[in-house]
Amino acid sequence: MNDLDSHDSIRAVLWRGDRLRLLDQRKLPFVEDYIDCTTAAQVAQAIRDLVVRGAPAIGISAAWGVVLAAQRGRDAVDAALPMLRAARPTAVNLMWALDRMQRRITEGADAPALEREAQQIQDEDLAANRHMGELGASLLGESVGVMTHCNTGSLATAGYGTALGVIRAGVGGGRISRVFAGETRPWLQGARLTMWELMRDGIPATLVSDSAAAHLMKSGQVQWVVVGADRIAANGDVANKIGTYQLAISARHHGVRFMVVAPASTVDMATVSGDDIEIEMRDSSELLAHSGQRTVVDGAVAWNPVFDVTPAGLIDAIVTERGVIEKPDASRMQAMFG
Structure with a gap:
């Protein structure tokens, strides 16, 4: 290999x-x-x-x-x-x-x-993905801790991955010393899929609950949050798996840098801002049960958006195969994708 x-x-x-x-x-x-x-x-x-x-x-x-x-x-x-x-x-x-x-x-x-x-x-x-991995890894620094969310690896792409591709390249290049994966409720893509990918490919990683992310950042063990995207608007706002927005807020508060990695096909210059992105709502039963077993009292209701929007102002870098946009905004997005 x-x-x-x-x-x-x-x-x-x-x-x-x-x-x-x-x-x-x-x-x-x-x-x-x-x-x-x-x-x-x-x-x-x-x-x-x-x-x-x-x-x-x-x-x-x-x-x-x-x-x-x-x-x-x-x-x-x-x-x-x-x-x-x-x-x-x-x-x-x-x-x-x-x-x-x-x-x-x-x-x-x-x-x-x-x-x-x-x-x-x-x-x-x-x-x-392989090119983005190299570009993203070059931003990391040396011996850093990285946290990721959901699954952005070979399972989510043709292979190698977007955000997980950066982690693969960073580990291969000796830049990453610690990898943390958030569990990603309610479908547990981080726990079930990202941890499986990393373990299978020989990359040591630590699973954390979604609610432990801020405490982890406060501990100083993480220098970068690296995530994927499902849609990137013309002003640099990013729609991604639910829970991404709160990670970006916490990262900014703790001085942790925040990177979004996605192919150019994810950029939608016809969508002016994140406010214009349709957020998929899935059935509330996904929150009311786990592995087919109901966990919430009968009669309870749930709200189940599966994506959220992270404002461009909370993002340090967007990495695509066309290049890196640091501190994304409408003018920088236009310069690369207009």
Whole structure:
């Protein structure tokens, strides 16, 4: 293995010619099970049900969903595009990938050409992640402690990861001495997925409860919070997994730097600010139960947004494959993405 591959052994989205194979992330870390999708409807359902999650992986999977539809004919494609687009509303990568596939369809691309386009989307994401890892790691300093939130690794992308890619590169380069992962309620992506990825790839890490984050920062063990993004607005506001905003507030208070890592496909210059980002609300049952067992008294209600928006003013750096924007604002975003 080369230095990049030594900390990158997981692939969650696999094309098999006539089907899309997805690692079922609902069952991790104890069961490694794959499901096969042979129709665009099955891909859309897998996205809705969180079989596959993470903004880049959702976009890649949707592109393959278009290919599956194209193998059945133009009518199937016309039905698949709006169905896939509606699968999850917040992550802009889904829309970006489908828009890219739509352009190829408009140009007259047949099923084999669409297959090549989807493969290119997936390959470009892996290359972008590895480049972002290098760019982000160069900002860290030496022997730093890093905290991350949710899962932004190979499970959420074509491979290597966005924020977790920076951590992989930082560990490989000897810049990171401590890694902390927040559990990320209510789906526990940090506990179930990020810890599984890190342990599997030989990166020591410590799990902390979401509510311990501020205390951890106060202890001086963390110098950077590194997170991903599901949508980045034109002014640098960032939508990401619920709980990100409070991490940014706490980081600013404790003098901890805050980095967002995401591919350029996550940037939505048509969205003026975070106030314009639709925040997905999921069923309250996800908060009222754990692993199928109800934990809250009957009759209780819950509020379950799954993303929040971190204002650009709380972000020290946005890292994309195009480069680094330090202290992001509308003018700096326009200069790179306008």
